[in-house]
Structures are given as C-alpha cells and as structure tokens.
Amino acid sequence: MVMLLPLQTTPTANDSEYAKVHIPLALMRYRDFLEAQQVFGDGMQAQLYAPPNSKIDASIAVMLIIAIVTIALGGYWSGTCERDRLNGVSGGGGESKADSGELFLYSPLKVVFFVALMCGMLVLMYFFYSVLVYVIIVIFCLASASALFSCFDAVLDLVGCGTGRYDHHSFH
Structure with a gap:
C-alpha cells in the first residue's frame, strides 16, 4: 500500500x-x-x-508497416514509370527534356542560393519560432494534400476512372 x-x-x-x-x-x-x-x-x-511492458509497442509496429508499404509501393511505382518511359509506352515519341524527368538543377549559384535560404530560414525560426511553426505546418499540409491528390489521380487513371474530357466548341 x-x-x-x-x-x-x-x-x-x-x-x-x-x-x-x-x-x-x-x-x-x-x-x-x-x-x-x-x-x-x-x-x-x-x-x-x-501493467507489464511488452517488447513491441503496437503503435511503433503500425508505423513501421506503413513506412515499409509506402516505400515499397513508391519504389514499384517509380520503377514501372521508368520502365514505361524507356519502352516508349507514354506515347508521342518526341519527349521534351521537361517530360523525360531529367532536370538540371545544380549550378554553383543555385547551391549558394539554397544554402543562404536555409541559413536564413534557420535564423528566422530561431527568432520567430512561435509564428513560423504554423507556417511550416500549413506548408506541410499543402504538400501532403498535393502528394495525396497525385497518388489518387494516378490510381484512378489506372483503374479507368480518370478525368473526363470535353470539347469546349461543342457548347456553342
């Protein structure tokens, strides 16, 4: 007691x-x-x-399974997209550089600009953390919503429930 x-x-x-x-x-x-x-x-x-502590926490196991499935499906999806691109399945034949997935993002000026931007962001977060934390949460939510939309859009296209097309001249 x-x-x-x-x-x-x-x-x-x-x-x-x-x-x-x-x-x-x-x-x-x-x-x-x-x-x-x-x-x-x-x-x-x-x-x-x-209560006795278990060796495996159920919430950690669920998060691990979600992470493994997400990475596996992302790798599979990326591989099938790359295979289709190399086989020319995406159609058209004449792909531009923007469509091929090859982007040349690195130059010394861009690297210096990126490092300066990140240093500025860290300084701003040090002084204005109470405000910027909400800005970062909003940015994270928007990026997550955009990624989820692109995933659902690709799945719906794969199933055959893609977006409908219409000709705007037929309404006149």
Missing part, C-alpha cells in the same frame, strides 16, 4: 537518476486529492499497479 500525498509541483530528475530511484510514486492534482480525502477520510490508501 502507498499513502497518497498531495504534490504541488511535479518532481523532476536527471535521466541517469531514474534507475536509482525505487520509490512508488503517484501524482494527483491537489484539487482531486482534497476531494478524495473528503470521500475516504484521513486513512485513505491506494495500491499502484503497473
């Missing part, structure tokens, strides 16, 4: 000190402690129970 005592502050310790401490501890809000003391009186006692 453990006697519950009201705590005004949450105890803190160094990570290396936790292994040395073997005192059962229960935290309770002071308001809840006073309410429980009114119900059970001064002889209030509690027993602590800690």
